[in-house]
Amino acid sequence: MTNVNDNLFAQQFRSNQSTVLNGIKKLCKVSTLKNKFPVLNWLPKYQASFLLCDAIAGFTVGLTTIPQAIAYGVVAGLQPQYGLYAAFMGCFTYIIFGTCKDVTIATTAIMALMVHDYAIITPDFAVFISFIAGCVILLLGLLNLGVLVRFISIPVITGFTMAAAFTIGSAQVNNLFGMKSPSNQFLPSSWQHFFTHVTSIRLNDSLLGVCSLIFLLVMKKTKNIHYGNRTIWKYISLSRNSMVVIFGTLLAYLLSRDGSEPFRITGNITAGLPFFRPPPFRTHIDEEEVYFTDMIQTIGSSLASIPLVSILEIVAIAKTFSKGKVVNASQEMIALGMCNIMGSFVSSMPVTGSFTRTAINNASGVKTPLGGIVTGTMVLLALAFLTQTFYYIPKATLASVIIAAMISLVELDKIADVWKSKRIDLLPFMVTLLTCLFWSLEYGILCGVLINISFVLYRVARPQIYLDTIKICGYDICFVDVKQRLDFASAEYLKEKILKFMNENRHDISLIIVKGVEINSIDYTVAVNLLSLKEDLEVLSCDLICWNWNDSATNVICGLNSELRYMFKKEQSIEDVVNDYYLSLEKRNECSRPATLADIS
Template identity: 55%
Template sequence: MTQLKDLQTDDNSYNEALPNICDIVKHSATSCCSTKTPKKYLPILEWLPKYESSFLLQDIVAGLTVGLTTIPQAIAYGTVAGLTPQYGLYSAFMGCFVYIIFGTCKDVTVGPTAIMSLMVQTHVTASADYAILVCFLSGAVTLLMGILDLGALVQFISIPVTTGFTNAAAITIASGQINSLFGIKSPTNQFLPSWRIFFTNLNKMQRNDAILGVSTLFILLLMRKIKDIPCRYKILTKYIAMSRNALAVIIGIILCYYLSDSESLAFRVSGEIVSGLPPFRLPPFHTQVNGTEVEFSEMIQQLGASIITIPIISVLESIAVAKAFSMGKIVNASQEMVALGIANIMGSFVSSMPVTGSFTRTAINNASGVKTTLGGVITGVLVLLALAFFTQIFYYIPKATLAAIIMAAMIFMVECDRIAEIWRAKKLDAILFFITLLTCLFWTLEYGIACGIVLNMLFILYKSARPNIIITTERVENVDIAVVDVQKNLSYASAEYLKTRIMKHIIAHEHAIKKVVIKGDEIFGIDSTVALNILALKTDLNAMNCQLLCWNWQISSAGVVCRLHRDARDLFKFSKTLKEIILLDISPQSLTTIHNGIESTLIPL
């Protein structure tokens, strides 16, 4: 009763609580004109003035180390995407340069990744222009999400869904390289078709490619463990392990060059890479396929759901990488969206495919002791030098070598430990994981993660619609009472469920129950749907000679019911025990106090 009385108020208190609109405008104008605003969207203005000369050497070493991994990976991922290798290099250098200005995490390296390449691959069979256009569109969507401060949206996608997606992507990408590893020609990189082609074309396996591919894969896996070998030159083994991809490419090039003759090559190669810097031009808003002009609207139809799914996946991947290496710092998800969006938009002007944060290269960056995002400049310069001077050498990179590099990376993307953790923690989450995994594998990645997200939302809605409600029957002074304990907040989805449970309980006891008491200690807020169902329940129970009482409800929840119907004030009782409700007569003075308390909640909002 004290709580109810304390909540008495009038319309003037609401008017006093309303903020002055002039103060809001003034505060917004002051915030926009302050020095914090450009620093918020341009993090380089925050760290560059504080840059120390001692950071430079470590940033250069880290940039070079990451660059030696970026170049072979960019070439490989360009191939995975169904494009010529230079598209991967274009993506790598633009991602590096843009992120140093707009990025917030010093360790993150933005560029082409295996997942992005696979998602693009299904759309570029007709023309590479589709990859560039989806890069621009996904960048625009991501940038808009960042500007609108929608970073919190990524929290609505659960770990079982993302784990199922990343595992499916890793398995699909590795499966797509199985034919290249053994020198078998394959027109597809998809999961089932790749294995079907492999097993039906074993007689077309190339001996040289198979030997090179399998041995390279084996050596790469061994080199990953070199850093764990105890020795005096720990720093040397560490950098050898981190540079394993570059070493594999160099050895592959040397073998291909010296074992080939003027008539034929010793291995299947990736083909020529266009040398020089990429041309700076507008993204292709129309294209030609087999001599036929394709308009922008038709290209959009061809890209379909990928315009939304690719930005979502790129944001998830990039923010997950940033959080993994944030070292306790809070990751500004919205600013990461801005950085990623601008990187993709700018990349589309230099013929880039979609980019995002790379876990592998970020881990190398972190292990190399990078101090600021300036290390990305060194990586970007190294990629530009490769484009300008080494493209003729890259012609001799064997496809088997690139396939081994990709498969070695994908093996460690399959999170077996995480799968076991999800299974031990909750079996329902494991079901969600397996459904996402299988849908991604046997349908497409876009629709697979969409199915996972929708299914996850359905699980949440179902839990909301089925709160934990415990109904017990107690006998107080020869009166049978049904005590309803709602152990979760009520929402519109659970309104009908509450009513149905109570009615079934009354019918099961053959109408012997004379009072239904709904405990409201844990009901902190309801909507009009719940309130209407409470009133309907009262009417239905009255027809069965049973009284409904709401015991110790929160005032905010009681007010919603009372605003719908003033006579509903009599439903709410406030006492310490059930016995008081049944036996004690409420004096007129106490009744007036309760009514006045609830009356205060009836003031129009």
């Protein structure tokens, strides 16, 4: 007996060993490595002619990335350098793992807003969230769960994006006019603070902020100028953020040389490159040590919402700029997860894809992801040599940059399109928008998704079923046309609808035909309900025929009662089905009729 057990154990061990070895061999295949490290696909094919295009695109994106990274660091309630740390690590990491040449990874306004409530407690929370969110996103990507983003519809995404744009823009209105921004950055609090502190508006900041905002909005349109060299106009338009920041910084520096402070300025930014160190798994709040589990509890639902929003942004952006290629959503999630994990080791806040910078990258003619090296290098140089210059950036100028970017996120044309196409889809849009504005971004997108799921469940539970009385070959029959598949959720609905119809027309109809062309399959619950329906119809002196059902659905019912196979008619016209039924009915009636004197004679 011992020898038998030893042999079984040895066989099991060899089987497990073989499975492990096969898994390792599969992981070490060149195709697998190329799938997980897309840089191995495009780098060997890199052409020298691509270098200039990538350099120009990377430089152009860098001119936008630096001021926006500083601005979004401020939006998050952090020192500006945290936004720069996020930008340079995101650029370098995505080159290795990303699949779309146009996508640029950095912090965004939405990420900054979502992390704000935790970052103002201590910056360690922002770095910790970056690490945890990265681990969640990476795990989802490795499990090939990119399909989950399909459950979030465009109206929900549009409502969320617009709510974030309104919230972020409203929070910057105070800075635009030289006022201190409230700690609570949600829309009602921002406007309440603005109107209750309107007397503290600073004239210099207001003039600079409003003029900068107008300049940005006007310069955005210069790309559409057809006079002269259109390429020059395009690059002038793309560099508008840098032009505004440079002008505002130079003006603030010149006017403050005599010791005055004409504008509220950004202030000190930590110079030099960040230290490479593990993310903080414990921190201090008011001199009290907070451990890992306490940090997790503090973050709460954001552990799900921040990764979800990050995934939504990068997948949506990658699909927009994929240019006919199939987007590997799971690989994009792996890339985003690695960007956040690596960023957490250099004190980065959470990052995701940036639509604005990706659009600039695409418009600049980028050829490969290598353009990200130029952008990342520019951010590193800015951290190393330009931090003293950043000291003089007026907050009103940064506010104008953020508000101008938020205005572009308000896509009123999409709302008009939804109104024209299917107005019911405005419901998840409005629920998402209002919940995000007046409750929180996390619960807003959750409510929108729940509304979408309820739509799907309603359609599943109440499929399109059309019943009508039609005359075929001189007989009145009830014709049932099912336009969707049937499953357990809709089984009772089909039965109820047919019985209700029959109770209203019970004296006129003796045959019901259920068309099954669009019924691909049924389950046990549907089969039981159809058998129950047949019994109920027999009480009403009515028969049931299933016309043109496929074999899969037929076999489910016949598996319960093989004698009912006669109910299913296939490869016959409906006229032949009706004629055959009434002929057989007449024969049955004749056989069951008592013999009369005429029959005997």
